[in-house]
Amino acid sequence: MVESRGIRKGNIWTKAEDRGFKHGYELKTFLESKNAYTLPDILEVSAEKHENTLCIGTRKLLSRKKIENNGKQLEKLELGEYTWKSYKEVQNEVIKVTSAVSSLGLQSKERVAIIAETRAEWLTSALGCLRYGLAVVTLYVNLSDTGLVHGINETEVETIFTSSDIMSRLVKILPRCDKVKNIIVFEDQLDGIGNAKVDQHVKVIPFQEFLTIGTEQDFVTNKPKENDTAIIMYTSGSTGNPKGVEITHKNVFYSFIAYTIQANLNSSDRYIAYLPLAHIMELVTEIALLSLGVTIAYSSPFTLTNNSPKIGKGTLGDARVAKPTAITAVPLILDRIIKTVSINVEKQGKLKAKIFKHAVQFKKDHEASLTSRALDIIIFNKVKAELGGSVKMMVVGGAPLSPQTHSMIRTMFGCTVQVGYGCTETSACVSSMDSDDMRTGHVGPPNAFVEVKLQDWEEGGYRITDTPRPRGEIVVGGPCVTSGYFKLPSETSVSFYVEDGTQWFRTGDIGEFDETGVLYVIDRKKDLVKLKHGEYVSLGNIESKIKTCSIVDNICVYADPCEEYTVAVILPSQSYLEKIAADNGLSDVSIDKLCVESQIKQIFLGKIQTHSKQCGLGKWDIPQKIHLTTLVWTPDNGMVTAALKLKRKDIYKEYEQEINAMYNKN
Template identity: 55%
Template sequence: MVIEGGGKKNDAGYWVKGDGGQKHGFALLEELMSENVVTLPLLLDYSAGKHGDTPCMGTRQVIERQRTVEGGKKMEKLKLGDYSYISYQEVRNLVVNFAQGLHSLDIKSGDRVAMLAETRSEWFISAMGCLRQNVAVVTLYTNLPDDSIAISLQETEVKTVISSYDLLPRLMKVLPQCPDVKEVIVIEDQLEGTGSIPEDGIKLIPFKEVLSLGKSCENVAEALPKPEDLAIIMYTSGSTNQPKGVQLTHTNVMSAIKAYIIQADLTVGDRYLAYLPLAHVMELATELALIAMNVTIAYSSPMTLTSNSPKIMKGTLGDAKIAHPTCMSAVPLILERVIKGVSAAVENQGYLKAMLFTKALKYKQRHERPSFSSRVLDAIIFNKVKDELGGQLRMMVVGGAPLSPEIHNKFRAIFGCTIQVGYGATETSASITSMDSDDPRTGHCGPPNLDVLVKLRDWVEGGYLSTDTPQPRGEIIVGGPMISKGYYKLPKETDEAFVEEDGVRWFLTGDIGEFDETGVLRVIDRKKDLVKLENGEYVSLGNIESRLKTHTLIESLCVIANPGAKCVVAVMVPVAEQLKKIGVTCGFHEDTSLKELCNDEKVKTCVLEELKSHGKKQGLGRWDFPAAIHLTPEPWTPESGLVTAALKIRRKNIKDHFRDAIMSMYDKVSKSE
């Protein structure tokens, strides 16, 4: 059975496969098709011609920077001013100038240029300038480990890297391993320009100089790409091995853009706060779709997003409070942290206020539709919380990992916005399925997107079959125009992940899914996460983690079970404030170090009891509960290799890193039996 996206609503009111029907955004798609907008540069041309002087991109002014050292770590605080915006036409002019500047630097059609920079307007302008000359863009996460950056640059043999003032010192340390790189285009800092980094044989070119070179050029022949030309080599963060370069054509990315356009109810006057990595196709396709829809983009950073963000100077408001976004994108981890932050703040206000907040939240969660009562509760309780994200948020798009129903419900109730969960992969241009904005349910990720083909393939070993009742289940296989050409210079890995069947190119996701009667997909497991215990019971490590992580005590969690083990165990990074509360109940002083608390057996027992109680409420079964836990005070970062650049856990690396602790846990469990 193959399910195809792009249909109409059924009698239950949900979007499923159909032979007709139309939704908001289809008119725009028809206009794009009639204008023959089939590549990313043509999309920008269309938008600039149609939206002209409308504000397109905004950047916040940096007024002052303070640098300090705290606990041996360098810290930076910023005093920020207002946003200043440039129009659609101005963005296009800058892109054309940058493209012509590249030509003057002898960067030609068919070349590759790497991008290692934070999400900002210059990233977008640089990338679009490259694409305008049919130069493929190699995108790198800024938090990739140095060795992964070096491998990516070596593999693609780029001679030019576009980076930023902040990342230049780090890049210069990596470049001795990359002999092909000859020049770096540096996006200047507002206060310090390009700085004074030694060149070490590498030519440093300011971003503005490239714009000036292009502006002074006349009659430069454009090498506009064709739909099938390579646009992006996007390096995935890799949860098991080294990053792989996913090759995406203009057709691939345009397919994801079209899907977003018909899912999002946005138009002129809407404002989007951009802070996720543009180095990932989810954010890149989103911003391009928004530009087609005449939405204004305000650039931000996870470090300056809210007034409590790490780089915000005291007395300075966070970006969200200044930009007042009506729409945002997020990964589940961001929503989890927001909810945990709200919960902690409420607890600190005392028992009475915490009780009132909890009861009001439960009431709003029970009553999905807006009512007079919910508006009163907003005015009295929730508007102060909403204001942290600008107070005008009405749409949140979530992707990158499963979102727990609990977090989904709480965030929607507190912030009063729709949450559209999407499912995709870099190999599918981040486009497989997405929820409809009118769907009040949780725990699923919607029907297939426009032009997407999805089928479920039997996985007999794991017990998932397309003939299962009441719902068909199996490995999720995806086909359609959004499917990547494969991995750059990795033919073996490409052949393992992509197959040709019946004239369709399919990507094997490795995820296990099921369709319900309304045509929506639920991702219920992952092949690599399913482990068979000694007693024959299967446990899903990813499912256990996603349910337990909703507890405010957990910062990071990895559940582990070797095949044939008697039970699962866990390694966890606790939230310091929450663990200290448990420590007090165990007889420790409030100023006891986090390391000492993590090593105490009584504290570990209390943590396990907390997680067991929480897990029961989350519907976990008997064999899902960790029999032992190891607490570690050190946060997991991409630099440590324990999580990916997208902050997904790297299970094998964690097992290797904590091998002794895991063996010790299993020894204690065996002795206690």
């Protein structure tokens, strides 16, 4: 019997007080004694304590070149070592940003926008603006032009922080954003701010120059208060226009404290940052790390590992150089890592592949044994090296993590894998796994200072009276719950409400609690579709199971309520597709033609259906027809969000003809 990790009182679950790391609670007490409740306060206090500790680092860009690959131009980078700034140096840069925004004539509680990829300047600019009492509007770089214009105009920002590679897009949309007066540009290491031309009424300032324009005479402090809006964070807009969530300093404070209670990290640790800072999970994580004195090495999904698409020949991936002890990941990234390792092992021959498979299974069954530790040295250290060789803690969020992927990553990397659950509306904070919990499939007990209750959803057949476990829509309460959606009172009233002085948010997710007080996210209202015969299928659940199949790189399942079966659009693993082709005498056929070859599709479908049954999917869940595509789904082409979640509406639109054909509607 696993000891209780969550406590139930009536229909509300909270965290057991004896769970988590003591230093997180001590940090909260320490910050409260310093009256440090806002984001810039956190860095200021931490800089006093850790002034000479390395704070943030950026890799040196030595050169870039374009290469041709199958008719496409790819950018390859030659990168050097990391250059670092101490906590004291970062705090000084934040003060310079505050002084500079003061010189622009901005007033307290006005808004500025940041539209840039994750990088050190993003964080220092945000903290400098917050220190002046401004609110920061965050917009994903991969939002459509319409989405960017919507966010800029709705928040009425006059000043935008961006990067040189986004400038060409901004120039195109600026005529539709007539309030914008200033653009501060984070320079490219080789090309500066480029040569994009803007209208004369818009002032363009390179970031390094911007840091010098403030003076002591200009400087006016407008210290924010804990209940002031810190961030207006726009969602990735999977349906319609993106919505801005209003997040206060207090919301973030309680969220990052909850993180520190769950994370066993200190100033000797190093974290690699590559997920979007415009996503609440990454922003809260980095604020938490600053509070603990952790070192942050900046990276990107394109340069993270040796196999990342922009890493040039002879250049190591960022993780190999930074050697992080902690990393945050989304399930899709982990699935890709597993598939990359599997492909590399199979290339070494059937015998080595068989040995590796047995080693994985043995370590799963005997994690603490001496033989297991020996296997780490002989086999798994080579796998660990892909992420630098030092990772001890991995936090996973953003989407459901399958038990198979969870177990495989923990086995290969020998680190704790703590799955968390949250959303922008709850400041990324709802629940997270304890570090000593070796089970899979759940998202842990409620976090500290969070209350979770379940509400009946009759239409879907989920009730809190269900046995053996209560089930229902997950509703979250506590100081991490935000105030609502910016300028959308009607939508706010639907999703948020106050009860007995507590702010609550209806997530739209379906959950259940087990007897130890941990939460399982088992469905989502929007993902449930009732088929013609009356059976419900959960699209997200089906996809999470099938994505663990080694021949699948990505998948989107579709269910027509007027039909009796599901279908799927699949991005196949190219290497496995080529292997199947070679085994069937089609090795000379192009990838595009293989995807429409009926023989190949039938083999593929058979493997997927077998895998689906092994994963416990039911008769109505398993796709009966598939369409194979070579189009990689990325945020840039609008098929997935910045957090790599499927944008179903856009995918359905792209493959409408193929989906209709699978249902014999053409």
